[in-house]
Amino acid sequence: MVKVSPSMLSADFSRLGEELKRIEDAGADWVHIDVMDGMFVPNITIGPLVVKALRPLSKIPFDVHLMIKDPIRYIEDFAKAGADMITVHAESGGNTMKAIEKIRSFGRSPGISLNPGTKFSKVRRYMDKVDLILVMTVQPGFGGQAFREECVAKISEARKFIDDNHLNVEIVIDGGINRETGKKCVAAGATVLAAGSSLFSNENMKEEIMLWRTFDKT
Ligand code: DX5
Ligand code: ZN
Numbered sequence: 120m121v122k123v124s125p126s127m128l129s130a131d132f133s134r135l136g137e138e139l140k141r142i143e144d145a146g147a148d149w150v151h152i153d154v155m156d157g158m159f160v161p162n163i164t165i166g167p168l169v170v171k172a173l174r175p176l177s178k179i180p181f182d183v184h185l186m187i188k189d190p191i192r193y194i195e196d197f198a199k200a201g202a203d204m205i206t207v208h209a210e211s212g213g214n215t216m217k218a219i220e221k222i223r224s225f226g227r228s229p230g231i232s233l234n235p236g237t238k239f240s241k242v243r244r245y246m247d248k249v250d251l252i253l254v255m256t257v258q259p260g261f262g263g264q265a266f267r268e269e270c271v272a273k274i275s276e277a278r279k280f281i282d283d284n285h286l287n288v289e290i291v292i293d294g295g296i297n298r299e300t301g302k303k304c305v306a307a308g309a310t311v312l313a314a315g316s317s318l319f320s321n322e323n324m325k326e327e328i329m330l331w332r333t334f335d336k337t
Contacts (some may be wrong), residue, residue, distance in 0.1 A: 122289070123311070127150060151314075155187065166196075171199075174201030184293065185211070189213035191221055207222075210234055230253050231251075239276045246284070251288060254291070254293070264294060266300040289311050292304040
């Protein structure tokens with residue numbers, strides 16, 4: 120069944136604890152936490168202190184998406200703050216393989232992400248080292264952008280590679296996901312849908328999540 124990971128980026132930042140509860144009450148599988156440094160992307164969001172503050176409020180897995188330069192510098196902080204999955208970008212500089220190994224060394228699940236302009240071939244060599252691949256379907260930095268259709272082929276490419284090599288890797292899609300684009304992504308092979316604006320603007324997040332769970336590969 121498709122998993123859903125609502126993105127805190129669309130939450131009310133003055134009430135993050137309550138928003139986390141709202142996500143949990145809606146039956147979400149994970150919560151997606153977007154970390155931005157104003158360098159890798161032109162926006163700044165939250166850091167490990169916020170993750171640490173939220174951790175005791177919920178048992179839901181924290182899916183932490185690092186949109187920061189040279190992310191190896193902060194892996195220990197996010198692991199200790201209580202992140203369950205930690206995803207780094209292929210374009211973020213530094214030694215990506217070492218960053219992935221470091222995430223694993225803290226007993227966390229590593230993920231690799233790629234921007235819309237980055238080819239799947241750039242991340243192929245990490246696929247037997249990670250637990251998830253996060254395919255960006257918008258340019259990272261801001262919520263509420265339009266889904267980029269041209270990225271769907273990359274989802275199919277990742278699906279084929281994972282299946283051909285009998286790997287156990289989740290395919291997470293992030294950016295512009297709603298009930299239409301989410302369905303397309305699942306048909307192409309996605310297993311997890313991360314979404315901010317479409318879920319938070321919906322008065323009944325629970326019903327929306329239940330609908331997305333019914334998507335299948337047909
Ligand atoms: C964008 C973030 C996304 C963002 C998605 O840089 O990585 O996780 O929250 O927001 P929507 O679903 O509004 O495109
Ligand atoms: Zn994200």
